[in-house]
Amino acid sequence: MAQQIINEINEFVTFRFDYTKNRVVNLKTNRDVEVDEFLDIQYILDCNKVRYSFEKNFEIQILN
Numbered sequence: 754m755a756q757q758i759i760n761e762i763n764e765f766v767t768f769r770f771d772y773t774k775n776r777v778v779n780l781k782t783n784r785d786v787e788v789d790e791f792l793d794i795q796y797i798l799d800c801n802k803v804r805y806s807f808e809k810n811f812e813i814q815i816l817n
Contacts, residue, residue, distance in 0.1 A: 754815055758801055765790045768811075777805075777813040786811045 759770045762777055767787040771778045777794055779786055791811050798805050804816040 754803055755801070758797060758803065761797055762794055765794065767791075768794060775815045776808070777815070779811040783810060 762770045767790050806814045808814050
């Protein structure tokens with residue numbers, strides 16, 4: 754995945770890209786998650802044709 758996309762994701766408050774897991778991780782509890790941010794990240798990934806899957810705890814696994 755391009756560094757520009759990772760930088761965009763890392764600008765969000767609730768989510769960060771974890772390089773070791775190749776995953777967008779949720780930094781807050783499910784109760785405190787910003788759903789709008791989650792949807793914005795999904796939109797960014799879709800627009801850039803990045804393959805991904807949704808995981809527990811509002812995390813997004815990037816697929817190869």
